Amino acid sequence: MTSSSSPSQDTKRFARTTTEGLRADALMEEDVAWSHEIDGERDGDQFDRSERAALRRVAGLSTELEDVTEVEYRQLRLERVVLVGVWTSGTVQDADNSLAELAALAETAGAVVLDGVIQRRDKPDAATYIGSGKATELRDIVLETGADTVVCDGELSPGQLIHLEDVVKVKVIDRTALILDIFAQHAKSREGKAQVALAQMQYMLPRLRGWGQSLSRQMGGGSGGLATRGPGETKIETDRRRIREKMAKMRREIAEMKTGREIKRQERRRHKVPSVAIAGYTNAGKSSLLNRLTGAGVLVENALFATLDPTVRRAETPSGRLYTLADTVGFVRHLPHHLVEAFRSTMEEVGDSDLILHVVDGSHPVPEEQLAAVREVIRDVGATDVPEIVVINKADAADPLVLQRLQRNEKRSIVVSARSGQGIDELLALIDAELPRPSVEIEAVVPYTHGRLVARAHSEGEVISEEHTPEGTLLKARVHEELAAELAPYTPAAAL
Numbered sequence: 001m002t003s004s005s006s007p008s009q010d011t012k013r014f015a016r017t018t019t020e021g022l023r024a025d026a027l028m029e030e031d032v033a034w035s036h037e038i039d040g041e042r043d044g045d046q047f048d049r050s051e052r053a054a055l056r057r058v059a060g061l062s063t064e065l066e067d068v069t070e071v072e073y074r075q076l077r078l079e080r081v082v083l084v085g086v087w088t089s090g091t092v093q094d095a096d097n098s099l100a101e102l103a104a105l106a107e108t109a110g111a112v113v114l115d116g117v118i119q120r121r122d123k124p125d126a127a128t129y130i131g132s133g134k135a136t137e138l139r140d141i142v143l144e145t146g147a148d149t150v151v152c153d154g155e156l157s158p159g160q161l162i163h164l165e166d167v168v169k170v171k172v173i174d175r176t177a178l179i180l181d182i183f184a185q186h187a188k189s190r191e192g193k194a195q196v197a198l199a200q201m202q203y204m205l206p207r208l209r210g211w212g213q214s215l216s217r218q219m220g221g222g223s224g225g226l227a228t229r230g231p232g233e234t235k236i237e238t239d240r241r242r243i244r245e246k247m248a249k250m251r252r253e254i255a256e257m258k259t260g261r262e263i264k265r266q267e268r269r270r271h272k273v274p275s276v277a278i279a280g281y282t283n284a285g286k287s288s289l290l291n292r293l294t295g296a297g298v299l300v301e302n303a304l305f306a307t308l309d310p311t312v313r314r315a316e317t318p319s320g321r322l323y324t325l326a327d328t329v330g331f332v333r334h335l336p337h338h339l340v341e342a343f344r345s346t347m348e349e350v351g352d353s354d355l356i357l358h359v360v361d362g363s364h365p366v367p368e369e370q371l372a373a374v375r376e377v378i379r380d381v382g383a384t385d386v387p388e389i390v391v392i393n394k395a396d397a398a399d400p401l402v403l404q405r406l407q408r409n410e411k412r413s414i415v416v417s418a419r420s421g422q423g424i425d426e427l428l429a430l431i432d433a434e435l436p437r438p439s440v441e442i443e444a445v446v447p448y449t450h451g452r453l454v455a456r457a458h459s460e461g462e463v464i465s466e467e468h469t470p471e472g473t474l475l476k477a478r479v480h481e482e483l484a485a486e487l488a489p490y491t492p493a494a495a496l
C-alpha cells in the first residue's frame with residue numbers, strides 16, 4: 001500500500017523500520033483488524049497474558065512519510081508519536097475507529113505515528129489517564145520506538161498530563177492540544193488566527209506549569225527534573241496576568257473583525273442573494289464539492305482540517321439565479337467546547353444561510369456517526385431551522401450497501417462524487433429548487449435606457465416572461481423587495 005514511489009534521501013530519514021506500513025488515512029477507510037495476540041510479537045514479550053489483554057496494540061497505525069515535498073509545503077514540525085486511548089464503552093470497532101482518527105489527526109499535525117495502544121477501563125484513571133502500571137508499560141513502548149511525544153485520545157486534566165509526563169518522561173499532549181495545533185497551522189485569515197490563538201491561551205492558562213517549563217528552558221533554564229521544573233509562584237502569576245491581558249485584548253480585536261464580517265453579510269442579505277453553506281465532517285470532501293460546483297480553486301488536501309477559513313464563492317443555478325456558496329471548517333467528534341466557542345463566528349455563517357449542504361463521506365464505514373456529530377454542532381449554533389440537503393459524497397469509493405442505507409434513512413439526500421462528477425448536475429438542480437424564491441411578483445415596462453434592471457431581474461430574481469415593446473421591455477418576474485421598489489416607477493399602476 002505504501003512505498004510505491006522510490007523514497008528520496010530525505011524520505012529515508014523519516015521512514016521507520018516497521019512491518020506495518022499502513023497510512024492512518026487509509027486505515028480510516030478500511031476495516032481494521034485488531035492485532036492478534038501473537039506471542040513474541042514484541043521483543044522480549046515482557047507483558048504477562050492478563051496484562052496484555054488490558055493494554056492492546058492497534059495494528060497498522062504506524063505511518064511513513066512518502067512525500068517530503070508535502071511535508072515541506074505544510075512546514076510541519078515532525079514529531080514521533082505513540083498514541084494511547086482509554087476504551088470505556090462501545091465495540092472494539094468503535095475503539096479502533098477512534099484511535100485511527102487520532103492517528104489521522106496526528107498525521108495531519110505533521111507527526112509520524114509509531115505505535116498505538118488502548119487500555120480497557122471503566123473510566124480514565126484520575127491521576128495518570130491510563131492505569132499507573134500501564135503507564136510504566138507505555139514508558140517501555142516509548143523507549144522501544146524512540147518516540148518523543150505521547151498523544152492521548154481525550155481531554156486530560158492538567159494534573160493527568162503532568163503525572164503521565166512524569167512517568168513516560170516525554171512530552172504528553174491530549175486530543176484538544178492536537179486539534180489546536182492543527183488549527184494553528186492552518187488558520188489563514190487574521191480572524192481565524194486570532195480565534196485559534198485565543199483558544200490556545202484559554203487551553204494553556206490552567207496548564208501553566210508545562211508552559212512555564214518551556215519558557216524557562218528557552219531562557220536557558222535547567223534540564224528538567226522535578227526540582228528544576230516550573231518557575232516559581234510569582235513567575236507563574238506574572239505569566240497568568242500577562243496572558244489574561246492578552247486574551248482580553250484579542251477578544252476585543254476579534255469582536256471588531258466580526259463587525260466587519262457582519263457588515264459584509266448584511267450587504268449580501270440586503271441584495272437578497274441566497275446563501276448556501278457547505279458543512280460537514282472534516283475530510284468529507286466539502287472543498288472538493290465547492291470546486292466541482294463553482295470551478296473555484298480551493299485548497300483540497302487529504303488531510304484533516306485543510307480548510308479553516310470560510311471561503312465564499314459566487315455561483316449560479318442552472319436557471320441562472322445567483323447565490324453564494326460558502327465552504328466551512330470541518331467538524332470533528334468531541335470538539336472541545338471552548339473550541340466550539342472560538343469557532344462559533346465561522347459557524348454562524350452556517351446558521352445564517354438559506355440552505356445547508358451537509359456533506360458526508362459515503363466511503364466511511366459508519367457515516368451515520370459523522371452525520372450525528374455534525375448535527376450536534378449545527379444544533380449548538382442554533383441553525384436547526386435551516387433546510388438541509390444531505391450530500392453523500394465519494395460515491396466512487398463507497399460501499400453500495402452503505403449508500404443505500406444512508407439514502408433510505410435520509411429523506412432529503414443525494415449521492416454524488418466530487419471526484420468523478422457523478423450526481424453533480426442533479427445536485428445543482430436540487431439547490432435551484434430548494435433556494436428561497438423571491439417574494440414579490442411584478443410586471444413592468446422597463447425603458448431601454450434601464451437595461452441594467454432587466455439584467456438584475458435575471459440574476460437576482462426569476463423572470464417569468466420578457467417582451468420587447470416600443471416603450472421598453474415588458475417584464476413579468478418574481479423579485480426581492482429591494483428590486484421591486486426600484487422597478488416600481490415602471491409598473492403599469494405607476495404609469496396611470
Ligand SMILES: Nc1nc2c(ncn2[C@@H]2O[C@H](COP(=O)(O)OP(=O)(O)OP(=O)(O)O)[C@@H](O)[C@H]2O)c(=O)[nH]1
Nearest residue numbers: 282283284285286287288302305306307330418419
Ligand atoms: N474517492 C473520492 N475522494 C474524494 C472525493 N471528494 C473528495 N475526496 C478526497 O477526500 C479528501 C478530502 O477532501 P477535501 O475536499 O479537502 O475535504 P474537506 O471536507 O474540505 O476537508 P477539511 O477542509 O479538511 O475539513 C481529499 O483527498 C479529496 O481528494 C470523492 O468524490 N471521491
Ligand SMILES: [Mg+2]
Nearest residue numbers: 286287306307
Ligand atoms: Mg476543506
